[in-house]
Amino acid sequence: MESFKKSCVYQIYPKSFRDSNGDGIGDLKGVMEKLDYLKTLGVDYLWLTPFFLSPQNDNGYDIQDYCSIDPLFGTMEDLDRLIAKAGELGMGLMFDMVFNHTSTSHEWFQKALNGDKKFQDYYFFKEGTPDNPPTNWQSKFGGSVWEYSEEVGKHYLHLFDKTQADLNWENPMVREEIKKVIRFWKEKGIKGFRFDVINLVSKPSAWEDDEEGDGRRFYTDGPRIHEYLREIVVDTGLDADDIITVGEMSSTTIDHCIRYTNPDEKQFKMCFNFHHLKVDYKDGDKWSIMPFDFEKLKKIFHTWQTSMDEENGWNAVFWCNHDQPRAVSRFGDDGMYRKRTAKMLATVIHGMRGTPYIYQGEEIGMTNANFTHISQYRDVESLHYFEILKEQGRKEEEIYRVLRERSRDNSRTPMQWEAEEQAGFTTGTPWIGVNENCEKINVRESLADPDSVFFYYQKLIQLRKHYSVISEGSYEPVPLKQKGIFAYQRSWKKEKLLVFANFTGKHQEIEGREVLDNWEILLSNDSAPKINGKKFVLDPFGAVMLYSCERA
Ligand code: GLC
Numbered sequence: 001m002e003s004f005k006k007s008c009v010y011q012i013y014p015k016s017f018r019d020s021n022g023d024g025i026g027d028l029k030g031v032m033e034k035l036d037y038l039k040t041l042g043v044d045y046l047w048l049t050p051f052f053l054s055p056q057n058d059n060g061y062d063i064q065d066y067c068s069i070d071p072l073f074g075t076m077e078d079l080d081r082l083i084a085k086a087g088e089l090g091m092g093l094m095f096d097m098v099f100n101h102t103s104t105s106h107e108w109f110q111k112a113l114n115g116d117k118k119f120q121d122y123y124f125f126k127e128g129t130p131d132n133p134p135t136n137w138q139s140k141f142g143g144s145v146w147e148y149s150e151e152v153g154k155h156y157l158h159l160f161d162k163t164q165a166d167l168n169w170e171n172p173m174v175r176e177e178i179k180k181v182i183r184f185w186k187e188k189g190i191k192g193f194r195f196d197v198i199n200l201v202s203k204p205s206a207w208e209d210d211e212e213g214d215g216r217r218f219y220t221d222g223p224r225i226h227e228y229l230r231e232i233v234v235d236t237g238l239d240a241d242d243i244i245t246v247g248e249m250s251s252t253t254i255d256h257c258i259r260y261t262n263p264d265e266k267q268f269k270m271c272f273n274f275h276h277l278k279v280d281y282k283d284g285d286k287w288s289i290m291p292f293d294f295e296k297l298k299k300i301f302h303t304w305q306t307s308m309d310e311e312n313g314w315n316a317v318f319w320c321n322h323d324q325p326r327a328v329s330r331f332g333d334d335g336m337y338r339k340r341t342a343k344m345l346a347t348v349i350h351g352m353r354g355t356p357y358i359y360q361g362e363e364i365g366m367t368n369a370n371f372t373h374i375s376q377y378r379d380v381e382s383l384h385y386f387e388i389l390k391e392q393g394r395k396e397e398e399i400y401r402v403l404r405e406r407s408r409d410n411s412r413t414p415m416q417w418e419a420e421e422q423a424g425f426t427t428g429t430p431w432i433g434v435n436e437n438c439e440k441i442n443v444r445e446s447l448a449d450p451d452s453v454f455f456y457y458q459k460l461i462q463l464r465k466h467y468s469v470i471s472e473g474s475y476e477p478v479p480l481k482q483k484g485i486f487a488y489q490r491s492w493k494k495e496k497l498l499v500f501a502n503f504t505g506k507h508q509e510i511e512g513r514e515v516l517d518n519w520e521i522l523l524s525n526d527s528a529p530k531i532n533g534k535k536f537v538l539d540p541f542g543a544v545m546l547y548s549c550e551r552a
């Protein structure tokens with residue numbers, strides 16, 4: 001397996017990837033069927049979102065048993081076969097570890113409800129009367145973070161849905177249980193671990209109201225977080241070179257992410273942050289829309305890239321995942337310039353310093369879902385917010401507009417394999433609607449077209465393996481006068497890489513700092529960027545990657 005700096009991770013949302021038995025739900029055998037496709041793309045790791053036993057209130061992020069497979073997705077034998085086959089093809093599996101909370105159906109929580117004090121201590125049960133919760137904090141999915149339990153006569157904490165109860169990491173027994181789960185999967189040959197909202201697990205010792213915000217400042221990157229992560233990682237051997245780990249960091253800071261990923265700290269190999277994906281939140285509110293702020297986007301990337309570089313941290317770089325709308329719809333043009341936008345966005349991410357992540361369907365330029373009625377939505381967050389926004393007095397039409405842009409279901413529609421009905425995802429009725437544009441946007445079409453988004457991604461993945469300037473180089477922003485151009489330079493020994501990307505629908509003349517005639521065009525989504533001295537013109541949504549190597 002390549003080092004994580006040269007690797008690329010592909011994210012699979014099994015439920016929506018490929019259904020092998022016609023029940024409308026994607027499954028492990030479905031993933032198995034598509035391994036050759038993923039091998040052709042050239043990715044190194046397959047991150048599978050949770051398929052463990054779960055009531056599926058949050059599509060598997062509410063886990064009932066960490067070490068068994070939900071029958072919806074298959075059996076342990078299916079999984080063993082998948083691990084083996086992926087391994088033969090040179091791809092490692094990465095599992096999703098959800099340790100901030102368990103489902104309230106988990107045995108531990110059930111025992112807690114039955115009065116078992118040991119297990120009550122696995123969670124946060126706090127005093128309070130039914131209508132007077134311990135603090136005023138707000139859940140990530142809307143409403144209070146506290147739910148009153150009649151059985152126990154106390155409130156329990158849930159930062160997410162009320163069926164996702166937060167685990168008490170202060171309790172050393174909880175940390176030991178977590179280590180057992182990691183060891184179990186590691187012994188099965190799992191090569192990577194993604195840790196769900198992991199920077200939220202260290203809760204404060206005092207529980208107080210938040211007069212300024214929703215409470216997140218008290219538990220985000222909490223007091224003992226670095227100590228906990230190091231303990232988990234070191235005790236389970238996840239700091240080994242052949243294991244890849246990534247932490248999902250919610251509302252975090254650069255300083256913390258440096259510590260999470262600097263190798264001396266023995267925490268993670270890399271982490272996700274989401275600051276660049278909030279640049280279209282009006283006043284920071286996900287449920288208020290505005291066009292994305294390009295200057296802000298650029299600044300966030302530049303700052304994270306350079307600061308993490310300076311302190312030897314490492315980013316996971318990405319546009320898309322199962323919680324985000326589709327990037328082509330969000331940051332470019334998903335109509336006439338869809339393919340070009342998809343390639344332009346890919347160039348920006350895959351040229352950066354960090355490990356790139358591709359979310360299923362991104363590699364063929366899949367778009368937002370375009371749902372028009374609440375009955376089409378499945379996500380617990382969207383369903384909650386539909387009600388909350390109505391209560392706030394917003395017009396239904398406006399709420400639909402917001403959901404069309406912001407719902408997590410935008411990325412959860414089935415993978416588009418074929419031009420046929422149900423997109424070759426299932427022979428039955430899919431659990432969530434297939435995008436109508438599958439007729440045009442699908443894998444079969446992409447594989448038949450040498451100029452497709454798919455083959456562009458394939459090329460980008462290969463370039464990272466081949467050029468150390470891409471995998472290792474330092475990062476420096478390239479300031480330009482023109483608006484709407486994203487530009488940076490990477491440098492490594494005698495090699496240099498320049499990336500220019502046009503986020504606008506207009507031709508743009510670019511003037512670089514140096515004469516570029518002799519630079520090699522490594523890749524471009526543009527018909528033919530014509531370089532003339534320091535200048536060249538980029539097409540609408542055009543992007544180009546230029547390379548030079550000084551001769552000794
Ligand atoms: C993460 C997951 C998301 C889930 C949440 C709670 O953000 O990516 O899908 O709802 O954690 O587990």
Ligand code: CA
Nearest residue numbers: 019021025027
């Ligand atoms: Ca199925």
